[in-house]
Amino acid sequence: MAALTTVIGRRSGGRRSANRRETRAAYGFIGLWMVGFLVFTLGPMIASLVLSFTDYNAISSPHNVGTANYRQLMSDPKVSKALSNTLIYAVMYVPVAMAVALCLALLLNRVGRASGFFRTIFYLPVMTPPVAAGALFLLLLNGNQGLLNSTLHLVGINGPNWTTDTAWVKPGLAITMLWGVGGMVVIYLAALRQVPKELYEAASLDGAGAWMRFRRVTLPMISGALFFTLIVQTISALQMFDQAYTMFFGGQQNSTYSNDAALFYVIYLFQQGFSFLHMGYASALAWLLFVVIMIITAIQVRVSRRFVYYEGERD
Amino acid sequence: MITRRGFLAGSAGAFALSVASACGGVSSSKGTSGSGASKGDTGALSTQGFGKPDDVGQARIDAFKSAYPKVQLTINEGDFDPQQFLSAVASGNPPDLVYLDRDLVGTYAAKGAIQPLDDHLDAAGLKTDIYRPAALREATVDGKVYGVPEFYDTxxxxxxxxxxxxxxxxxxxxxxxxxxxxxxxxxxxxxxxxxxxxxxxxxxxxxxxxxxxxxxxxxxxxxxxxxxxxxxxxxxxxxxxxxxxxxxxxxxxxxxxxxxxxxxxxxxxxxxxxxxxxxxxxxxxxxxxxxxxxxxxxxxxxxxxxxxxxxxxSNGSAWCLPKGARNPAAAVNWMKVVTSTDTWLKAGAARQATVDKNKSTFTGLWTANPAADAQVKAKYVKPGQTGFDKAVQNYYASNEYAFSIAPSKxxxxxxxxxxxxxxxxxxxxxxxxxxxxxxxxxxxxxxxxxx
CATH class of the missing domain: 3.40.190.10 (Periplasmic binding protein-like II)
Structure with missing residues (x-):
């Protein structure tokens, strides 16, 4: 018995030692990232929280103004305008982008050996700088001579003025942003590849058609991936900046004809911070957005419990 | 498969946090005027906002280099970018000169991002009465000159x-x-x-x-x-x-x-x-x-x-001195040289060479320096096609009666x-x-x- 205890003790000690080595290695791997996070994300975040209670203008020393910036943003009509523009855009863009990406992934899943090639093709637009894409889409979406309206004209549709009509600016931007669904396609494709074939076979044997197999097997099995992209895309849509800024606010010409319909929250934040030097106010704006995002994310997480399947967590 | 715990902990928060961190990355700096080279004929001189110079811009750069060969000039070719400029000033690493629209001067002066020039201009012997009053008015805040006007658009x-x-x-x-x-x-x-x-x-x-x-x-x-x-x-x-x-x-x-x-x-x-x-x-x-x-x-x-x-x-551009600029004397020398009548004449010659090369017509240079405009016009602007001649005359005439928007903080x-x-x-x-x-x-x- 004593010998057995000794052997177990040695094995246990060896395991502890191995665990310690692994733990050290793990810290080694994440250490650099942690430093980056502390210096480039958490530090500036804390700084912005402090600055949101000041009149900081980036040049002079900040002075404490208490909650004045937060009170100001509650009465600033442009904040509510920018926030509503952003939320409307997110509601427009996210479901459509997810549906388009899922359709493309389903098609790619059937392609077989050539899927790698198509995967690359679909992912390439993600690598295109948003500024270049924005400039390109200004031409494509021009109401008078743009490619989109010219194509619609061929089938007898008089397309709207996507970039100049306030009612069509946000739908036009949502279409523009579909250009970058390649990242989601790759995620969905990976999820689709992991759905066990036996489930489809069993469903077929039970008489399920293609739609029922998709609805009862595919969707539940990739619901984790769908939920992940829902969260990420929602946050990304709420932080909409680069493409809209390029198209409607960026250059001298665009800023002259800036359109309230394209005034997204982060654009307004940027204007306050860098055009008017109201860094304290811009910091307060950033924290309001942070709170909004966290509330929306919390709601999504809460609701997801009913719809998302996690292998290994459900009975 | 993705597990709930894995991605909830890792992804959502990180994405959401990124905006909040965007406003906290710039620290304040004391910003000193910096003595630099007292005569401004040596040392480094950097600019922001001048864009990519054309023939007229290059001729004036050459004029400065010729007048101050020992100054190490660095032209940042991008257009004026508020974020880039403010970050540079706030971090204590400003350019020595910034080139911006005159209608921005009031705001940047009010925030302290640019310095009044009066003392520097006096030291360099640069008289502001050589500039059009409307242009100088745009670059003047609370009676202090914050910018030396350059072009003059009507x-x-x-x-x-x-x-x-x-x-x-x-x-x-x-x-x-x-x-x-x-x-x-x-x-x-x-x-x-x-x-x-x-x-x-x-x-x-x-x-x-x-x-x-x-x-x-x-x-x-x-x-x-x-x-x-x-x-x-x-x-x-x-x-x-x-x-x-x-x-x-x-x-x-x-x-x-x-x-x-x-x-x-x-x-x-x-x-x-x-x-x-x-x-x-x-x-x-x-x-x-x-x-x-x-x-x-x-x-x-x-x-x-x-x-x-x-x-x-009218409106146009101005040269300003950022807070904390390290070589203000050289910066003011630059302002003096590139807006002087002699230099505008060199720029006119450069434009004439371009016009000759393209077999085109010289349609004038419109600057905030009326003496320069008059001399360039007399030397290079010749009658050509009727419609363009009439347009050129109208623009020269409008230089004399154009108004500018009053400056404001x-x-x-x-x-x-x-x-x-x-x-x-x-x-x-x-x-x-x-x-x-x-x-x-x-x-x-x-x-x-x-x-």
């Missing part, structure tokens, strides 16, 4: 001579003296078919030329003390009129979508392709037109007020307020009076915060 009405002839009109028919008559004649020049515009008759150039329309109606957007005057009934009336020109030519949405298709700088420009009848524009555009379409039948008249008195508004906010208001009115989101009243409230709030 506005006149440019016209498509062929379109006028075809419509049985003369240039005088599109003068801005009689607004009712202008309405009627703009409609005669306007062309559309099948719901699509094929020619804009008269483009009032909103929102950017609202100051001109307001002044024609007797009002200025900014009061002499720098406070906003955006809801003045005369401003609203001017906007309502200019807006009606757009509304009766297809409405803003179609009007702008069509205008966005113009090839402004090419041989297929809007006049060459008969897409435009007339519009007010800055003088530099005459040079673009003469280079790309030298045989164009151009016509022109001055913009006028309702009494027929010629009217134009809230200049950026005021400009943003009225531009946004005009855009709201153009897009039909608000009526002109409501839009301008909202703009006045926004601008007044910004002004009272910095007054």
């Amino acid at each position: 506005r006149n009405i440019l016209m498509n001579g062929k379109a006028l002839q075809a419509a049985g009109l003369t240039a005088a028919d599109l003068a801005t003296t009689d607004w009712n008559k202008l309405h009627t004649n703009a409609a005669k020049l306007y062309k559309a078919s099948g719901g699509k515009i094929s020619r804009i008759g008269f483009d009032p150039k909103l929102p950017e030329f609202l100051p001109l329309w307001a002044k024609a109606n007797g009002a200025e957007l900014v009061n002499p003390d720098g406070s906003p005057n955006l809801s003045d009934p005369r401003v609203i009336e001017a906007l309502t009129f200019a807006l009606s020109l757009v509304d009766e030519q297809g409405g803003w949405s179609k009007f702008k979508a069509f205008r966005d298709t113009w090839d402004l700088f090419g041989s297929g420009n809007e006049f060459a392709k008969d897409q435009a009848g007339a519009f007010p524009w800055e003088g530099w555009y005459v040079n673009v037109l003469v280079q790309s379409t030298p045989k164009l039948q151009l016509d022109t008249v001055p913009f006028t007020d309702k009494q027929g008195k010629p009217l134009s508004f 809230a200049g950026s906010e005021i400009k943003s307020a009225w531009m946004d208001a005009v855009n709201r009115a153009l897009s039909g989101q608000q009526k002109p009076d409501a839009a301008m009243k909202q703009a006045q409230a926004e601008a007044a709030k910004a002004y009272s915060a910095v007054k």
Whole structure:
């Protein structure tokens, strides 16, 4: 018995030692990232929280103004305008982008050996700088001579003025942003590849058609991936900046004809911070957005419990 | 498979946090004036905002290098970028010179991002009376000079001579003296078919030329003390009129979508392709037109007020000294050299060489230095094609009577307020009076915060 205890003790000690080595290695791997996070994300975040209670203008020393910036943003009509523009855009863009990406992934899943090639093709637009894409889409979406309206004209549709009509600016931007669904396609494709074939076979044997197999097997099995992209895309849509800024606010010409319909929250934040030097106010704006995002994310997480399947967590 | 715990912990928060961190990355700095080289004839000299110099810009760079060969000059070729500039100033690593629009000077001066120049100018022996008063006024805040003015842009009405002839009109028919008559004649020049515009008759150039329309109606957007005057009934009336020109030519949405298709700088420009009848524009555009379409039948008249008195508004660029600039003496030497009459003459020679190479026409340089303009004109501007000659004469003449918008410590906010208001009115989101009243409230709030 004593010998057995000794052997177990040695094995246990060896395991502890191995665990310690692994733990050290793990810290080694994440250490650099942690430093980056502390210096480039958490530090500036804390700084912005402090600055949101000041009149900081980036040049002079900040002075404490208490909650004045937060009170100001509650009465600033442009904040509510920018926030509503952003939320409307997110509601427009996210479901459509997810549906388009899922359709493309389903098609790619059937392609077989050539899927790698198509995967690359679909992912390439993600690598295109948003500024270049924005400039390109200004031409494509021009109401008078743009490619989109010219194509619609061929089938007898008089397309709207996507970039100049306030009612069509946000739908036009949502279409523009579909250009970058390649990242989601790759995620969905990976999820689709992991759905066990036996489930489809069993469903077929039970008489399920293609739609029922998709609805009862595919969707539940990739619901984790769908939920992940829902969260990420929602946050990304709420932080909409680069493409809209390029198209409607960026250059001298665009800023002259800036359109309230394209005034997204982060654009307004940027204007306050860098055009008017109201860094304290811009910091307060950033924290309001942070709170909004966290509330929306919390709601999504809460609701997801009913719809998302996690292998290994459900009975 | 993705597990709940894995991604909830890792991804959502990180994405959400990124915006909040964006505003906290710049620290304040004490910013010293820095003694640098006392005579400004040695040391490093860096600029921001000068863009990529053309022949005229390069000639002036060469003039400075020739005058101060020991100064190590670094031209940052990007256009003025507020984020880049502010980050540089706030981090204590500003450029020695910044080149920006004069209408930004008030805001940057009020925030302390740029320094008053009076003492430096005195030390360098640079007299500001060589500059046009309207230009210097834009760069002066609370009686202190914050910028040395450089170019000087004024506005006149440019016209498509062929379109006028075809419509049985003369240039005088599109003068801005009689607004009712202008309405009627703009409609005669306007062309559309099948719901699509094929020619804009008269483009009032909103929102950017609202100051001109307001002044024609007797009002200025900014009061002499720098406070906003955006809801003045005369401003609203001017906007309502200019807006009606757009509304009766297809409405803003179609009007702008069509205008966005113009090839402004090419041989297929809007006049060459008969897409435009007339519009007010800055003088530099005459040079673009003469280079790309030298045989164009151009016509022109001055913009006028309702009494027929010629009217134009001016703006342009200025050289400023950022807070914490390390070599202010060299910076002021730069300002002195690149805006001097001798240097503008060298720039004129460079432009003439380009014109000769392209077998084109010299259409003038319009600067904030009237003596330089007169000498360049006398030496290089020669008669050529009638329409362009007339345009060049009009722009030289408008240099003498153009007004500038009064400087304000809230200049950026005021400009943003009225531009946004005009855009709201153009897009039909608000009526002109409501839009301008909202703009006045926004601008007044910004002004009272910095007054």
